[in-house]
Amino acid sequence: MSTEAIVTATRARAGKTPKRRALTIITEIWLPILLFAIWWFASADSTSIYFPSLQSILEALGEMLTQRFASDIVPSLQNLGMGLLIAIVSGIAIGALLGLSPGLYRAFQPLLEFMRAIPGVALLPVMLVIFGIGSSMKIAVIAFGAFWPIMMNTVDGVLSVDGMTREVSKSYRLSRFDHVLRVVLPAASPQIISGMRLSVSLSVILIVASEYIASTEGIGYIELMSARMYQMDTMWASLLLLGVLGYVANVLFRYVEHVVLRWHRGVRGNTQGGQG
C-alpha cells in the first residue's frame, strides 16, 4: 500500500465528513436489509407452524411493543440496567482497592478465583431461595455474574499502571483521591472497559435465564410462555427483540468507549505512526 493509500484509509476510518459517514452506514446495513428482504419473501407463504411468515412475526413484535412494553420490556431493561450498574460500581471500587493493595489481593486471590469459576446461572436457584421471585433475585444474579469480569480487569489494569506514572503522582504529592481518580483509574480504563464489554453480554444472558427460571414478566418469560403455547410468531418476535436490544446495547457501549478512550486511540495512533 502506498503512503497515499494509507493516508486515505486512515481518513476513511476516521469518518469525519458527513459523506464518509453516510458511506460507512451504507456499507454496514446493506447486507442485513438484503437478508431481511429474502426472509420476508421466502417466508411469505409459509404454512409451517414452527416457521411463520416474517410478516406475522413483525405483527407479533408490534403487539408486544405496544401491549407488553410496560409490563415486560421495561422490567427486563430495568433489572438489566440495575444489575449492571451495581456490578460496574462495585467491580471498579473493589478492583481498584485490590489492585492498589497487592498484599490484600494476594490474600484474596484464591477465593476470588474460586468464586469467579462459579457460572452466574448456577446462582439462580440460590438467589431464588434468598430473594424469591421478583426483581431483586434477577438483579442479584446479574450483578454477581457481571461483577467478575469488571473487577478482575480493574485489578489487572491497576496493577499494570506504568511505574513512571506512579512516580509522577508521588513526586508531585497528589492526594490519594486524585491519584486514584485522576491517574490510576484513567490509566486502567482500557482494561476496565473491556471488562465491562464482557459483562454487558453476560448480563443479557443472565437476565433471560433468570426470566426462564422463575418469573411472571420479562422478554425471556414471553419467549418461554409463547413457545409453550405454540404461539410461534410471538416466540420469534421476542427472540428478534432480544437480538435488537443486544445490538443496541453494543452500539451504545461502543459510543461510550469511543468517547472515554479517545486518548488511548490517540496514543496508539501516535506510536504506530511514529515509525514513518
Added chain:
Amino acid sequence: MTQLTVEKEQLVRPALTVSGISKTYGTGAEARQILGDITFEAYDNETVSIVGPSGAGKTTLLRCLAGLLEPTSGTVHLRDQLVTSPPEQLAVVFQDYSRSLMPWLTVQANVELPLRGKAGLTKTERHERARESLESVGLGSSGKLYPWQLSGGMQQRVAIARALAYQPTVLLMDEPFASVDAQTRSDLEDLTHRIKARYNMTILLVTHDIEESVYLGDRVIVMSGTPTTVTEIVPVDIPYPRDQITTKSTREFAELRAHVLSQIRTTTG
C-alpha cells in the same frame, strides 16, 4: 544564644545539601553498590549539572534527591528539612515525557494536576498559574490539546511547564533532553536558560552530555566509577547570557568541555 545559632545556620544552609549518600541494591553476596559516598551542595539560583557516563547511577542519585528512593546511608536536606519523601518545594522533570505526562488529560489539565494538592489555591488561580507557565515555555495556545497531539519537544515543554507551575525552590531534571532531536534539544537548552533567568530556582540537571553540562551549568559535578563517586566539581565561569553559537565557540568553553571529558575518561578507562 541558641536562637543566634539557629539564625546563623539558616543563613548558610544551601538550597540542597547532599551528605554522604550511598545506595546499595540487594544484600549479602548479591549486593551491588551503585552510589558510594556522594557529597555536594547546590545553592540558591544555581544550576548544577551532574554528568557521568550512562549507567553511572545518575538517575538513582536523582531519585534519592527527589525523595522517591531511600538512600542506604547519608542524608539529603532541602534547606533545613530532611528529605524522606517527595518535598513540596521540589519538582521533577523526567526523561521520558511520553510516560510522565497523562495522555487522558489535556495539556492544561496536566499542568494543573499537581496544583490540586497545593493548599489555598482556588480553581481560578490554578488555571491561571498553569496558563502562565505554559506561556513561559511557549505553549500558551496549546492548553486544550492532548500531549499525544504534540511533538516530543513540545511534550517535554509541557512537563517543564508542569514543574514551573508547581513553583519549586529546587527543580530536578533527569536527562530531560535525551529523547529529542538535536535542534529541539538546543531550543530546550536555551529555554532552560530563560527559565533560570526568570524564576528563582535551584536547578539540578542530570545529563550524560558533556557539552550540555557545561553550557547549562554554573558548576559541573563529574561522576564516575563503580560504585559511582564524585570525581570533581568543576566551576563554570562563563558569563550569562550564554548562547549556542558564541558561547560554544569560545576557548573557555572548549577547555572546560575537554577538562570534564578527561575527568570522566581517566576514572572509567
